[in-house]
Amino acid sequence: MQSHRNILCHTLIFTLLSGILTACGNAANTDITQTESAAAEPDETTAGVINWESSGLERVDYGGIDFTIFANKDSYDNTWHKLDVAELNGDSLNDAIFNRNRKIEELYNINISVIESSTFANDAKNSIAAGDNAYSLFFAQLTQLVPLSQEGMLTNFYDVNNLSLDNEWWDQNLIEGLTYRDSLYVLNGDVSPSADTRIFVILFNKDMCDELNLEYPYQYVLDGSWTVDRLNEYITNVNHDVNGDAVMDYDDRWGFFTEYGVSYMMFFAGGGKITEKTEDGGLRLAFNHEKGINMAQKAIDIALDASKTCMANPYVVENGNSWPAATAWFANGGALFRSTALEPVPRDIRTLEVNFGILPFPKMSDDQERYYSLPAVLCNVISIPVTADSDMAGLILEALCVESVGSVKPAFYDTLLNGKIVRDDDSKEMLDIIFDSKVYDIGLYANIMNFKVTFENMVKDKKSDVASLFASNYESAQAQLEKLCEQYDELLE
Incomplete structure (x- = not known):
């Protein structure tokens, strides 16, 4: 199975050869000028913390381009089902999502934004049929994305560079359950708590x-x-x-x-x-x-x-x-x-x-x-449209997810454990069992x-x-x- 191709090797190779690639001018995307290419280096002050700095991910300057996520508009409009928020508001989860995205924007010189639609499935089909590459990621319900995958409109995650699907920040149960032979078209992990809240x-x-x-x-x-x-x-x-x-x-x-x-x-x-x-x-x-x-x-x-x-x-x-x-x-x-x-x-x-x-x-x-x-069929997961630059989308997605381990995930648990949901230690243990x-x-x-x-x-x-x-x-x-x-x-x- 391609999940065992050791996709992590791509990241290590990019790290070792980044200077050579920059000198030769061979950018991963020939339409983008990479003015900086460097790997994340672990910080001794954050030893044991999982975040972008500890990941070894390549840092690429994408020249200020837009990284647009096309998302299904959720009827309840809750933060749990969002990949970006407009501003800080004092809520721990909201602020963790905001700070994560601004950090990744700065690291890769991109502009992250989300466009939501209450007619996501039709709009996504029309966009792909038109050859529109306006969207780097889709974020929508499983019952919306799986049919799109059947029609060949989504990218196989096993063919995406810069993703290491064996990492703990990806939902391994989803990867196991929704892989067909050597193909996987939807993904979820610590980047979003949507599946956890709708379990x-x-x-x-x-x-x-x-x-x-x-x-x-x-x-x-x-x-x-x-x-x-x-x-x-x-x-x-x-x-x-x-x-x-x-x-x-x-x-x-x-x-x-x-x-x-x-x-x-x-x-x-x-x-x-x-x-x-x-x-x-x-x-x-x-x-x-x-x-x-x-x-x-x-x-x-x-x-x-x-x-x-x-x-x-x-x-x-x-x-x-x-x-x-x-x-x-x-x-x-x-x-x-x-x-x-x-x-x-x-x-x-x-x-x-x-x-x-x-x-x-x-x-x-x-x-x-x-x-x-x-998880309910209405939980949101992630896909890459076939019209997107999959290498760039994969790198940014991996960066967002690994950065979420030390920020968004703890904030989500803080929301659970501060009395909004869990009111005893036993229920916390139950939630660990449920989520796993x-x-x-x-x-x-x-x-x-x-x-x-x-x-x-x-x-x-x-x-x-x-x-x-x-x-x-x-x-x-x-x-x-x-x-x-x-x-x-x-x-x-």
Whole structure:
């Protein structure tokens, strides 16, 4: 696999030969005059700190050109989903992003800017079709970028000089999960916390645990025994008809407050897959076998168990399509557990009076090797358009990411740990487990079998026959996967 071509050697070679290259006038991009070419040198005062100075990256003068990032405009407009900000404002994450970018601008004599669009996918296609090289990077949702990669509009990261994909600041779970043979078209790492904030988690009400004489589940997570069966034990017998009207609704107390999508979230958390790697790095379908069917069935059964589980989606609709209203309902004692992306916690729940803890989604069984935490399909990742100068884009991207290790990443954790999200040391340990256990499946982002919506609709429509669902969709899913593989294979020729 090309990730093991030891791309780092490019950086070392550039460092050793930078003087020769400058003397000969052979710039990496013949349209750019490199007036300075030098390698970063570690500073003794910052020994052990990972940043640009410690990286050994080449320093290049790009002559003041624009480095423009074309980004999807996020509906919540949160700093977590931005690669640049306009000014310092005292927020630790905002200021870390601002200072990182200004530092890289100075080091490489570039002007970093971000253009956002609410019609990103169409605009990106039109830009590439026109041969426009205005954008150095794309920053958008996985479900927007993966289809662009299938159409040959994105650069293969394994062909990009100046990137060292084995480095710790890149998301190795993403690289492993979304590599097809020798190709990878999306990337993420410490440069952006978007995938971390939109990762699915389980919240629990600690005060309700105390009231019901239930142990906090943290130790089960650490022991590796936090499973769907364990969750089921917790939520059994929690339902209570608070107002005594003999009808269980949003005026009562529930064991599990969740949403239609919990079915596919639990499927992936249990090690389920839409696709899996073949021996030669290709892909095959992986869901239509006994283990996959049983995992999906178990997830559906919990979602549809009205004696324990309450769906948030109707409540959201009743309250003006407000997910913050659902968060408030949970915080006000509506349920013992709630499934959610992490993002609503700092956005909504931090202002509410609730003593809560954070857990990963449970394993499907005790013998499952590890936890799997699924980022939402809406999390933003990075691509390089085929019209960009990929060598320059790769160098700047590597510089931004390594500089983020000692600045943006700590600032993000500061945001988590100062009470906005985490309110106990146990939850911090849980977050470490969650962030380290990300799982990615290209079948989800390529929309094979319309997997996400299909599972959501099963719960919405109260249908439970997973085996029939998988069997009836297998042939069309196989055709979709074959087309995807053909597209990627053609790009590798």
